[in-house]
Amino acid sequence: MSYRVVLVESDPKILEELNNTLKKSPDFEVVSTYTKANDALGQSGVYNPKLFLIDIDNAEFLEMLPAFVDIYPNRIILGTMSSWNPDFAQKAAEANIAGCILKPFRANDIIEAMNLYQRRGKFKPARIVSFFSPKGRSGRTTLASLLALDVAKKSGESVALIDADLQFGDLPIFFDVEPDHTVVDAVHDIKMLTPVTLAPYFHKLTENVWLLSSPDRPEYAELVDADGLVSVIRMAGHVFRYVLVDLPAGFNPISVAVSDFADTNFVVAMINTGLEIEHMKRSLSLFKSRVREHKKTCPIFTRVNPCDEAQRVKMEMELGSPIIAIFPNEYNLVSIANSGQILRGLPPDTLMSQTIEKLSEELMYGEL
């Protein structure tokens, strides 16, 4: 079967070039070409196309993507651009198209991109979630891992875990893997990458959960600048529908830049002496002072005992702000992490697993 393609390209020379390329491929049949997006929008329907390739270097065409999605639902729409422009790509994602590719392309590039975007999940913008903790040993990494697994399972969409705890990232140990690539490589190469070429930097953990590892020496953290890391996370949002980023403890250039960029920040502290509520207060006041309107800051406490509603209310009073979730002490977790068997997941029907499930549902469909 070949894809019936509509090509929309404002530059006639490029249009001809792309048309010629696709003509040579048995996988594609160009049914119509346009140099004006509104012509394409009005007329393409008669050709019953399956795939739209729309030039989004052109600002006007970019603006019209939502109209295409509206009039041609269930068709695949790819934005085309001459070099990767994160802002254009973002705008295209917000229009709920499948994704973007670079021009000039070969037939195979389109197939790769379509496969990637289909694997990614719904044609909707990515959710970028950061996991921050004032101090280490908070349960932050455990929470990020368990949520990643559960969201992937429930949504069937693809989930990335990015280990941005650059000096002492624990995710490779949690999953007992030794990935070939790390955040350092991805940040180093990011200027030359596209979603299709970034994808192989991630290590496959399950059918739809992927890990971008931290480097194996603390000093390599120096090689990662905050802007570069944010670019990687941003592009990862075009490869994965959910991007969960595990941050280093405390406020530093990396944790600040990533939580600024994320749409949702989980702030995780483990109850030990009780002073953790103070640490949380301190962190929240800083988050709140810099949060943009659409962002969510979600305080979470782990190892809460007793772990019940009354305790939550009590802690909320002390904290002076709502607490999104409290987790019980789950002794099993230590041995699960020690044995690298987190993939097996938690024993079902425990308070811990129920709390995780509730949180991932809220993240997927709810308020968060």
Place this chain on the structure above:
Amino acid sequence: MAEGRSSIVISIFSTSSGIGKTITAINLAAGLAKEGYAVCLVDLDLQFGDIVNYLRLNPKHTIADAQMSMQINEKNFNVTDYLTDYYHEDGKGNSCKFSVLAPPRTIYDAYVIDVEFVERMIRRLNYFDFVVLDLNAAFSALNLAMLDMSTIINFIGVIDFLPSVKNFKIGYDTLIRFEYEESKIRLVENRADSQKLIDGRDVERLLGERFFHRLPNDFRSVSKSINEGCPLMFAAPSSPLTKSFMDLAGEYTVRHDDEEIAAEVPVQNDGIFSRFFSMFS
């Protein structure tokens, strides 16, 4: 004390947090003070420092105020003005007194702390016999500068959790790679006798280095000490942990007996160490 003589700077460092640096720093400082030395305890966990919380101190000034004053007029800056005294007596003739340099009050204040100012501040503390530095768990510019200034680095780990073992190993290897003298680095195992899956001796094999000291687990006493806001010698005078801290303090004073080998602690082994050996090979 003789002019120009410098203090013994003991830093407490780790590469995982929540493993007992602050507890160690406080009790080491208290132990040294108890032996009659002039001790200053500096909280360099700038964002979330706990010393003033653990000791229930209400500092008038913090390290941020000190830096500000140095910036305005370093010549007239007197570090003593920025220290907070900790003093406790138990009514039975036992007392202990040391100074504390408190951490900034807010994260904003923490952000403006400059490594070079801290270095100069620490040097000005040279009228103390001992300066104990409580650090946080990262290879930051500040921590590295402090490790550079340290006479002794206590590198602490709790080895019940595989990620912590990994971080302990990576941290130690990194210190060696950064060319800190091995003799300066003292490995301290905290909560050494707690029920756990990993054997301390396996970790020693992994690191190729013995533990210099082992601190037993005593959650109850530590909690009591934090609740009462005083060091273990007052909150739990008869705890083995209290004794162990006194021994550690003894190691850094002339009093100490030579070549005391770290106590053997009974440990349980579940065979998972093979996993971390393969992990690092």
